[in-house]
Amino acid sequence: MKMETEIPTKYNPKEIEDKWYRYWEEGNFFHCEPGPDKKPYxxxxxxxxxxxxxHMGHALNNILQDILIRWRRMQGFNTLWMPGTDHAGIATQNxxxxKLAKKGTNRHELGREKFIEEVWKWKKEYGSEILKQxxxxGSSCDWERERFTMDEGLSKAVKEAFVKLYEKGFIYKGKYITNWCPRCLTAISDDEVEHEDHEGYLWYIRYPFRDAPHLFVNIATTRPETLLGDVAVAVNPEDERYKDMIGEMLVLPVVGREIPIIADEAVDPKFGTGAVKVTPAHDPNDFEIGRRxxxxxxxIMNExxxxxxxxxNYIGMDRYECREALVEELKQEKHIVKVEPHSHSVGHCYRCRTVIEPYLSDQWFVKMKPLAEAAIKAQKSGNLSFYPERWTxxxxxxxxxxxxxCISRQIWWGHRIPAWQCESCDEINITREAPEKCSKCGHDTLIQETDVLDTWFSSALWPFSTMGWPEETEELKYYYPTSTLVTDRGIIYFWVxxxxxxxxEIRNQVPFSNVYVHGTILDDLGRKMSKSLGNGIDPLLMIDQYGADAVxxxxxxxxVEGQDVKLNENRFEMGRNFINKVWNAARFAMMNLEPDGFSDTQVTExxxxxxxxWIISxxxxxxxxxxxxxxxxxxxETIRALYEFIWNDFCDWYLEIIKPRLYNTDNTVSRMAAQKALVYVLNDTLHLLHPFAPFMTEEIWQHLKSMVAQNSAISVGSMKNESLMICQWPKKGAAxxxxxxxxxxxxxxxxxxxxxxxxxxMNIPNKKSLNALISVxxxxxKTRLDNHQNFIIQMANLDGMETGIDLEKPESSASEVVNDIQxxxxxxxxIDKDAEKEKQQEHLNKANVxxxxxxxxxxxxxxxKNAPAHIVNAERDKEAELLxxxxxxxxxxxxxxxxx
Structure with missing residues (x-):
C-alpha cells in the first residue's frame, strides 16, 4: 500500500483500523500452509x-491469543490460529x-427434520456474527480455515471418536441418576452444575411403624416433596438408637406405602436424627443405597x-408448589415434628440457573477413570505446563x-448419537453410518437414538478435528499437536x-504443550459481568469510542498474570493516552526526518x-x-516494560535531549546521527509494540518506511516488507x-x-536562569559528571554548573541529595525569601491540619476495627503521604x- 510521507496530526482509529484489517486480509497475511522450512506454532x-x-471475556481471551500469534509470526514461525464456532446445542435450540414461539409454533409441531432445517437457517444468518466482531x-486468525463443530468434517470426527471409544469399552448406556434441568429438559454433566449455598429448612417428619402406629421414626429432610418416592428409611448399622428397629416396616405418611428400615454404612448418624429417607429415583446417594x-x-416427577x-392430590403440581402443599398436609396430620433453618448447597444449571433435579433416566456415559489416568501420567511426565503454575x-x-x-442430551440440535436399536431383538448397533440390518439378528428395522451428544464432546476433539482428523491430512501432521491454549479458568474441567x-486416547499425544489460564473480567465492584446485573461493558462500543489498540x-x-480484572469504562483512557503518546512521538520524529537539504554524508555508529x-542500549x-x-x-509485564521505555525513556528523555541536534542544521553529522538512531529505535519499538497495538504500529511503520525510502543516509536494515506484521521480531542478545x-x-x-x-x-519560573554546584x-x-556536563546543563535548564569534591554549601542556596552527591x-x-517562607509555611499548616x-x-x-480494610489502608496511605x-x-x- 502506497503511503503519504506526512503523518496526520491526530490519530484516528476509525479510519486506520478498517483500512489495515482489510489490507491484511486481502494480502493473505493471516493464512498459512504446512512447510518444512519453518517451525509451526x-x-x-x-x-x-x-x-x-x-463480550469482555472474549475480548481478553482473543487479545492474548492474537499477541502470541503476531509475536510468533514475527519470530519466523509458521503460525496457524485456527478459528471457528461451537454449535452450542442447548443454547442454540433455545x-x-x-423464535418459533413468536410465530405461534414449536419444534414438536414442525418435527425433528424441519426444526433442524430452521436451526441451520438461523446459523447461516447469525452464526458468524461473533467472528466478524x-x-x-484485530484478531489475525486464518479465516480461510474457519470451522464449525457441526460442519461435515467435524461431524465425521465426532462419529469416529464415539465409535472408537465404544469399541474400547469406554462408552456405555445405563439407567442412572443424572443432573436434570427441568427448564432445558435435558440431562447435564456434573461439571455443568454450579453449586450455591441456599438458606433453606430442615423438616423433621414422623414415619409411624406399621405394627405400632403410635410409635414413630423421625427423619430430617431438605426436600419433603421427594417423600412421595420413598421406598425405605436407612440408618447406620452401628447406631445404637436404631439397631433393634432394622427390618421393621414403616408407613409412609400421606402415601400409605409400607417401607422397611434398612442398615447402610453410608448413613451419617450425626445428620438430623440419624435416620434418613431413601428415594432412589431422585437422589444420587439414595440411588447407590437402592442398588446395594x-x-x-x-x-415421582415428570421431566x-x-x-x-x-x-x-399432587399430580401436575410444580415441585415447589407440591412442597408447600405436602408440608401443610403433614402438619395437619401431625407428622411434622419441627422445622429448622438450614443452609445447604444447591445445584443450578449453569446455562439457565434453574435448580437441578436429580433424576433417574437412561443416559449414555463415558468411563473417565482410564482416560484420566493417561492425562495424569502425561502431566507428571512434564508434557503439559500451566501458566500460572497454580492451575496445575x-x-x-x-x-x-x-x-x-454423562454425554447424552435430550435435545434435537447437535450430533445425534450413532446408535440404532433393533425393533426385533433390542440389540443396540453402534456404527459410523446408518446400518442396513441388525448385527445380531439381521432384522432390517432399526430406530436411531433420539438423543444428541453433549456439546463438549465435539469440543474435546477440536485441536485435531479442525485439522482434518480422522483423515491423516498434511495440516494434522504438521500443525498438531498445537502449541498453546489460552483459556479462562471456568472451562478447565469442561474443555481443557x-x-x-x-x-x-485418539492421537496418543497431548493436544498442546502449554495452557495459559487468564483471569475473569469483573466490574469495578468485583462482580461478574452479566445481562441480569446490567453491568457489562460492550467491547465494540469501547472500540468505537477509544479504538481497538487502546482497548x-x-x-x-x-x-496481572492470571488474576481477575476489575474494569470500568474510564480505564480505557489509559490505553488511549498511551496510543496517542506513541503517535505524537512518532509524528515528532518523522517531522524531523524530512529529506530536504540532506547532504551525501554517511554516518556510522x-x-x-x-x-x-543509551537509548539504543x-x-x-x-x-x-x-x-x-x-x-x-x-x-x-511486557506491556508495562514497553510503556515505561516508550513514555519515559524515549519520549520524555531521548526526544528532549536530541531536539537541539535535530534543529541544528550546521552540524550535519551530529544531526544525521541523531536521525539515524531515532529511526532505528522507532522502527524496533514499533516491532515490539505491534502484537499489542497492531493498527497504530502498522500505520506509523508504513509512514516511516515511505520516509526512510527517500533517504539512504538514515536507513536502518531492511524495511522492504509489505507489512509490519511479517517483519522480523528484534532478536534478544543479538545487539x-x-x-x-x-x-x-x-x-x-x-x-x-x-x-x-x-x-x-522554590517556585522558580523556568525562564529564570539557574546555576548549580555539585559536590561529590x-x-x-567528578570525571563522569564533567564528561556529561553539557547534558545536565541542557536538561536541567542551567546557565552553568560546577562540579567539585566536598564543596561547601553556598549562602542562600537550596539543596538536594542524590546518593552521596549533594x-x-x-x-x-x-526568589523573595520572605514571601516564599510565608507560602511554604501555609503549605505546612494545611498539611498538618x-x-x-x-x-x-x-x-x-x-x-x-469496623471499616472495610481498603478504606483503612487508604487512610494509612494518606498519613504516609502527608508525613x-x-x-x-x-x-x-x-x-x-x-x-x-
Whole structure:
C-alpha cells in the first residue's frame, strides 16, 4: 500500500483500523500452509458459541491469543490460529425455539427434520456474527480455515471418536441418576452444575411403624416433596438408637406405602436424627443405597419438574408448589415434628440457573477413570505446563476425582448419537453410518437414538478435528499437536481436561504443550459481568469510542498474570493516552526526518552521541526483557516494560535531549546521527509494540518506511516488507548493550530531577536562569559528571554548573541529595525569601491540619476495627503521604532560614 510521507496530526482509529484489517486480509497475511522450512506454532481458538456476541471475556481471551500469534509470526514461525464456532446445542435450540414461539409454533409441531432445517437457517444468518466482531478487535486468525463443530468434517470426527471409544469399552448406556434441568429438559454433566449455598429448612417428619402406629421414626429432610418416592428409611448399622428397629416396616405418611428400615454404612448418624429417607429415583446417594439393597425406583416427577405417580392430590403440581402443599398436609396430620433453618448447597444449571433435579433416566456415559489416568501420567511426565503454575493443582485434583461423564442430551440440535436399536431383538448397533440390518439378528428395522451428544464432546476433539482428523491430512501432521491454549479458568474441567484426555486416547499425544489460564473480567465492584446485573461493558462500543489498540493495551495493562480484572469504562483512557503518546512521538520524529537539504554524508555508529548509545542500549535491553516475558506468558509485564521505555525513556528523555541536534542544521553529522538512531529505535519499538497495538504500529511503520525510502543516509536494515506484521521480531542478545552507559544515565537523570525539584519547590519560573554546584566524594564520579556536563546543563535548564569534591554549601542556596552527591542551587536574587517562607509555611499548616484529620480516624479503634480494610489502608496511605510532604516542606523552610 502506497503511503503519504506526512503523518496526520491526530490519530484516528476509525479510519486506520478498517483500512489495515482489510489490507491484511486481502494480502493473505493471516493464512498459512504446512512447510518444512519453518517451525509451526499453532493455537486453536476456544470456539465461541454461534449464539454469542463479543463480550469482555472474549475480548481478553482473543487479545492474548492474537499477541502470541503476531509475536510468533514475527519470530519466523509458521503460525496457524485456527478459528471457528461451537454449535452450542442447548443454547442454540433455545434461541430458535423462542423464535418459533413468536410465530405461534414449536419444534414438536414442525418435527425433528424441519426444526433442524430452521436451526441451520438461523446459523447461516447469525452464526458468524461473533467472528466478524473479532475482526474489529484485530484478531489475525486464518479465516480461510474457519470451522464449525457441526460442519461435515467435524461431524465425521465426532462419529469416529464415539465409535472408537465404544469399541474400547469406554462408552456405555445405563439407567442412572443424572443432573436434570427441568427448564432445558435435558440431562447435564456434573461439571455443568454450579453449586450455591441456599438458606433453606430442615423438616423433621414422623414415619409411624406399621405394627405400632403410635410409635414413630423421625427423619430430617431438605426436600419433603421427594417423600412421595420413598421406598425405605436407612440408618447406620452401628447406631445404637436404631439397631433393634432394622427390618421393621414403616408407613409412609400421606402415601400409605409400607417401607422397611434398612442398615447402610453410608448413613451419617450425626445428620438430623440419624435416620434418613431413601428415594432412589431422585437422589444420587439414595440411588447407590437402592442398588446395594435391591430397592424399587419410584419416579415421582415428570421431566419438567411437575409431580406424577400415586399421590392424586399432587399430580401436575410444580415441585415447589407440591412442597408447600405436602408440608401443610403433614402438619395437619401431625407428622411434622419441627422445622429448622438450614443452609445447604444447591445445584443450578449453569446455562439457565434453574435448580437441578436429580433424576433417574437412561443416559449414555463415558468411563473417565482410564482416560484420566493417561492425562495424569502425561502431566507428571512434564508434557503439559500451566501458566500460572497454580492451575496445575486444580487441574490434577479434578482428574484424580473424576466421575463418569454423562454425554447424552435430550435435545434435537447437535450430533445425534450413532446408535440404532433393533425393533426385533433390542440389540443396540453402534456404527459410523446408518446400518442396513441388525448385527445380531439381521432384522432390517432399526430406530436411531433420539438423543444428541453433549456439546463438549465435539469440543474435546477440536485441536485435531479442525485439522482434518480422522483423515491423516498434511495440516494434522504438521500443525498438531498445537502449541498453546489460552483459556479462562471456568472451562478447565469442561474443555481443557477433556481435550487432553481425548488427544491422548485418539492421537496418543497431548493436544498442546502449554495452557495459559487468564483471569475473569469483573466490574469495578468485583462482580461478574452479566445481562441480569446490567453491568457489562460492550467491547465494540469501547472500540468505537477509544479504538481497538487502546482497548487492547488497556486490558493487558490491567491483566496481572492470571488474576481477575476489575474494569470500568474510564480505564480505557489509559490505553488511549498511551496510543496517542506513541503517535505524537512518532509524528515528532518523522517531522524531523524530512529529506530536504540532506547532504551525501554517511554516518556510522561511531558518530553516535552518549544519548544515542543509551537509548539504543535501553532498546536492546527492553527487547530481551519483553521476549523473556512473552516466553513465560507474562503479558502485563511486557506491556508495562514497553510503556515505561516508550513514555519515559524515549519520549520524555531521548526526544528532549536530541531536539537541539535535530534543529541544528550546521552540524550535519551530529544531526544525521541523531536521525539515524531515532529511526532505528522507532522502527524496533514499533516491532515490539505491534502484537499489542497492531493498527497504530502498522500505520506509523508504513509512514516511516515511505520516509526512510527517500533517504539512504538514515536507513536502518531492511524495511522492504509489505507489512509490519511479517517483519522480523528484534532478536534478544543479538545487539550490543553498553552497560556503562546504562549505569551512568540514571545518575544523570537523578541529578536533573534534583535540580528540577529545587526549581519546583522554590517556585522558580523556568525562564529564570539557574546555576548549580555539585559536590561529590571522589575524582571518579567528578570525571563522569564533567564528561556529561553539557547534558545536565541542557536538561536541567542551567546557565552553568560546577562540579567539585566536598564543596561547601553556598549562602542562600537550596539543596538536594542524590546518593552521596549533594546539589546546591544559589537562590540569591531568584526568589523573595520572605514571601516564599510565608507560602511554604501555609503549605505546612494545611498539611498538618489534614494529617490531624487522618490521624483522628486512625486513632479511633472503632473505625479501624469496623471499616472495610481498603478504606483503612487508604487512610494509612494518606498519613504516609502527608508525613512525606511535611518533612519535605520543613527541609525547604530550613534551607530558607539558614542564611537569615
Amino acid at each position: 499453532t493455537i486453536v481458538i476456544p470456539p465461541p458459541n454461534v449464539t454469542g456476541v463479543l 434461541v430458535v425455539e423462542r 473479532l475482526r474489529k478487535l 439393597h435391591n430397592l424399587d425406583h419410584v419416579i 419438567d419438574g411437575s409431580i406424577r405417580g400415586d399421590a392424586d 493443582k486444580v487441574y490434577m485434583s479434578w482428574l484424580e476425582n473424576v466421575r463418569d461423564w 481436561a477433556r481435550m487432553v484426555m481425548m488427544g491422548l 487492547r493495551t488497556s486490558i493487558i495493562m490491567l491483566t 561511531d558518530d553516535y552521541h552518549f544519548e544515542d548509545i 535501553r532498546l536492546h535491553s527492553v527487547t530481551e526483557i519483553c521476549t523473556n516475558y512473552l516466553e513465560n506468558y507474562r503479558f502485563n 550490543k548493550i553498553d552497560k556503562n552507559v546504562l549505569e551512568t544515565m540514571p545518575l544523570l537523570q537523578d541529578l536533573v530531577r534534583a535540580v528540577r525539584n529545587i526549581r519546583s519547590n 566524594r571522589d575524582n571518579e564520579v 546539589i546546591f542551587v544559589p537562590l540569591k536574587g531568584l 489534614h494529617l490531624e484529620i487522618v490521624r483522628k480516624k486512625l486513632f479511633n479503634e472503632n473505625f479501624v 512525606g510532604q511535611i518533612i519535605k516542606i520543613k527541609s525547604i523552610l530550613q534551607d530558607l532560614d539558614k542564611d537569615d
